[in-house]
Amino acid sequence: MIGKARRPFALVLGLAGLLVSVVVTVVTRDLPAGGNDAGIGVVVAFAVAIVLGEWFLLLAPGFRGSAPMAMASAFGLALTTEVPEGHFVSYGAAFVLAVTAASMTVGTGTRVLAGREANIVETTGRLVAVAVVALLYREAHLGQSPGTPTHSDGLVPWQRALLMLGITMLALVADTLFTSVLRALSATANLRRTFVEEVRSSFAMSMAVAVTGVLIALAAPAMGIASLPLFLMPLVLTLFAFRRYVSIRATYLQSIRTLSRLTDAAGYTPSGHSERVAALSVRVGRELGLSERELLDLEYAALLHDIGQVALVEPIPGGATVLAAPADQRRIEADTVAIVRETGVFEGAARILEHQTTPYRQVRELGEEIPLTSRIVKVVNAYEDLTAGARSVRAREAAVERIYLGLGYEYDPRVVDALLTAIGTGADQG
Structure with a gap:
């Protein structure tokens, strides 16, 4: 776990530089130009939302750390295939993963440089979840390769929504399993018990993240990138409410210490x-x-x-x-x-x-x-x-x-x- 102490600036810059290089390579290869393809602005909007989401983490004693805004935005990036006026978002899974990784690195690196707490295991787990969504939806389901937009997957809207929701929930399970395995190995703890506790502590927030990511993608054909801030707004409000709750719990703990x-x-x-x-x-x-x-x-x-x-x-x-x-x-x-x-x-x-x-x-x-x-x-x-x-x-x-x-x-x-x-x-x- 990265503590509140600052880490060497060169280390963060080096890691960010490496990921940016990967992103540039993938962008050059994957992002189509011209035709009916959506512009780079759509990707930039998602990337900015992921960076902000990583900055505004939800961290509190008794709860598994999470970045609901970042995860919902990344899921939206992986699931969105169309924006208004017949423009198609036709990048592949590798592009989604590269943009997400770079955005998460920027957000996490900024937190570290600011002396705030971050957790590499949980950040990597979120990236694993996004990879699962991108691979299952864009590659396995749509068969989408760079530069070849998919106009229709043959599903009616409600079927597509259920499929998206199922994939995002599976991805969140993969995230929880990944972090549980690492924590169980590091502490020689029981994996099943660790996994169950992780699920219990994050289930409600995971459902909200999955639904938000799906809603962003489903609304994109009609609303465009405006669906991103619109459906992230409940998570933003949840963030403020959670921070208020954390403040109350801190006061609560102080009262217990006084009693003790x-x-x-x-x-x-x-x-x-x-x-x-x-x-x-x-x-x-x-x-x-x-x-x-x-x-x-x-x-x-x-x-x-x-x-x-x-x-x-x-x-x-x-x-x-x-x-x-x-x-x-x-x-x-x-x-x-x-x-x-x-x-x-x-x-x-x-x-x-x-x-x-x-x-x-x-x-x-x-x-x-x-x-x-x-x-x-x-x-x-x-x-x-x-x-x-x-x-x-x-x-x-x-x-x-x-x-x-x-x-x-x-x-x-x-x-x-x-x-x-x-x-x-x-x-x-x-």
């Missing part, structure tokens, strides 16, 4: 304990390939995992619940879940916290269903309790040694391995 500090202020836990558990839990969750939505619930749960301690008459020494008696741990867990459920808005976090003290042996020996996120909170909380916030090598080694004594009994070995990877990066130092 209640135990610190009351002297039940060391200062910053919950925030350290949350930050490390998210890193461990990423190592295990959790989806963005799961990571968001995990962060909420980790921030609130000790809130039940406020019901104690006497604080636990050092706030270390891992050193408390099992009965006391279960009582704190029950109080925590009751407080979290009382809010009425943290059900996902409550389900995680219901099992934060359950020993791993109940999964191994009894087959009990304990969420992976609960096992993460258990391991990370134990590590933070045992280090007491210290970051020295000796404190870390002593904490890991204690955790190893309960490996396979109290703690999930896979989660412990992910913890070792996370703390080994040095990201939690300082």
